[in-house]
Amino acid sequence: MIIGAGSEFTMRFILYISVILLLGGCNPLTKEQRELIASLKERELPAWYDDAKLGIFIHWGPYTVPAFAPTENHVHDTFLNHYENSSVHVPYAEWYWNALQNGEGATYDYHIDNFGEEYPYQQFGYDFQQAVSQWDPDAWAEQFAAAGAKYVVLTTKHHDGFLLWPSAHQNPNDHQWYSERDLVGELAAAVRARGMKFGIYYSGGFDWMWNQEGFGRNITELIAGTPTDAGYGNYVEAHFRELVERYEPSVLWNDISYPGGGNLWPLVSDYYEMVPDGVINDRFSDMNPIALMLRNPSLRALADKVIKYILKLNGGDMTAFMAVGLQPHYDFKTREYVDISSIDHQKWEATRGLGLSFAYNQNETEENLLSDKELIEGFIDTVSKNGNMLVNIAVKANGDIPDSQTQRLDALGEWLASNGEGIYGTRPWERAQGETAEGEAVRFTKRDNVLYAIIFDVTRRDELRLLDISESNISSISLLSYGLTEWRQERGDLIVALPNEFDFNGPLTVAIELE
Incomplete structure (x- = not known):
């Protein structure tokens, strides 16, 4: 289903009103916060981001060791038609731990058959550490540059909480839950050496290692499991400050939400000061009040009804329930596996994998992947409507990029080599x-x-x-x-x-x- 501007507004309005009714209001911003946000909103979008058009997304972590997710349904179909157990059956291989913990479904069966009941997800972290010793960041950077990409975004921490850099701030539930090899720093250097910008993804909302009771079968259960304690807010803020100071990323791509105690707006202000051409996405909203509310079974049941109704309106786009776009300031908004029918005059970014999953899923076949034609035409369509495309490349645990992925990147790069003049640095015309x-x-x-x-x-x-x-x-x-x-x-x-x-x-x- 293609969401037009009118239906998107309607969906977000219903969502907003529903949340307000359920919460009875959220914590208001202070005068100082409002003034700081007002100053941030005066900042213009850095031209490089508007000019770039094409970015590469990388989901890489322990989940690329088992590399499995069911492929029966598109993500939106999963949430629309299998809501009650949607998070178990979602085709995202990066959600492996959540699907495993629920003790049912294709992922659970795959794990038992291939690793055994006594093999915990945490073991994949150690397996991943061994696998990445073979990785060549320069080979990645060469491939991405040849594809015509102008920026690269790496998952520094996904929902499982594993860190792709040797942080000074370790998870209290597992002090070894990070990569000893500085994968973030090495890729940043390789990417920049080839003239591309480097950005970081970070899951500020979900962290299943921090809160091991945070797994869920559907949207409300997952949101209810979002860590809301002050310690987690401090942990997330410390990570962002460390990532900014150490790597100076041109993109801060947060996911799900940002914890309320994490001093977001001073962090953003400091980020802009350190990285003047930096940009942030629209997934930094504080979801703590909603998470606390959803821990009440009666309110969660009511929210499930509202969510299922909205899913019918928006074709199953579950990102609407991750507080996407509700924060008072951001540089670009994100759409996940979603197309639009007309120009959005606010800068946006389409993000999706070449297949059904972001992370590498060995269960996917050619039938699950975009064709060269679909990739190129989808990219052009996005650019014509004022969007960038952040296309995810599914890499194996050892850093190898499957031929099925490089073939499609090569096709896109070949087309851009001849036609990039009509893409890079352009803006929408009067119609798309x-x-x-x-x-x-x-x-x-x-x-x-x-x-x-x-x-x-x-x-x-x-x-x-x-x-x-x-x-x-x-x-x-x-x-x-x-x-x-x-x-x-x-x-x-x-x-x-x-x-x-x-x-x-x-x-x-x-x-x-x-x-």
Whole structure:
């Protein structure tokens, strides 16, 4: 289901009102906090992020050792049609520990069959430590740069709480629950050496090592298990400050929520001071009041009813219940495995794996993965609507990238090598999409005085007719990777010649230069 701006607003409004009714109000911001947030909101989005368009996401941790999740359903289908046990059946391999702890389902059966009942999830942390000794960060960086990526975001801590850097702040429930090898620092150096920006993902909401009672079968049970103690807020803040001071990431990509006691807005202010071109996403909202409320069984049952109703409205997008976009300031908003139908004038980022899972899932087949065509066209569609795409590459525990992933990256990189002019540094035009007279889909971008029309599935012929392009100030038209071509306007349409010697592969980009 594609969510338009109107239905998204409706869904978030219902969610917000429902939460307010259930909570009876949340802790108000102080005058000092309001003033600080107001100053942060005056800051403009750094141009590099708007220009970049393509980022690479990496989910890497102990969960890549078993590397398993069920593949019967898309994530939204899982939450929409199997709500009661959705978190057990979700196709995300990075949620392995949660599915295992619930003692049922495909993941649990897989674990018993392959590792045995006495093999705890924590053992995967030690297995992962051994596996990463083989990793070559430069090989990753080369692959990502060749794909045309301009930034890379690494999971420094996912929901299992395992740290990918040797932190001075260790989990009190397992002082060895971190990587002795500085995976974060090594990748940051390799990425930057090739001209890309480096960012960090951090799960501020869920931490199943910190709260080992925090597992759940569905959304409300998981949120109820969010750590809400002051110690966890201090722990998260210490991690963010350490990551910022040590690695100066250009992106802070938090997930689920940020603990209420974590002094968020002074942290963000200090981050901007240290990294002037840094950006933050929209998943830093304080969910502690909601977590505390959902620990009441009666209120949780009521919330389940509200959530199931909203899932029917939004096609199963469960990120709506992670307080996404409810914080008073952020640089870009996130959409997870979601497309939109029109331009969003607020900067946003589409994120998804090449398959059903973010983390490597050996259970996935070619049928579960985007085709080259779907990846390229989905990326173009996102850019035309003011989005970046943060596409996740599923890597194995030892750092190997499966051929099925590199093949798709290579295809995207090859297309961008010839057509990147119509992507990087562009902004949305007055509309995102159109079509040719033959019904081929068209997406538009614009940079300075050049309008780009990117046409999907172009068939070989002498000319193509772009409907409803009646600009009166066209000075020239060229085909990217070919050069100037003949053109004419007729009855409000633009007709562009396709030379016989022009060999196009994939979406065709027409550059329309305006006077």
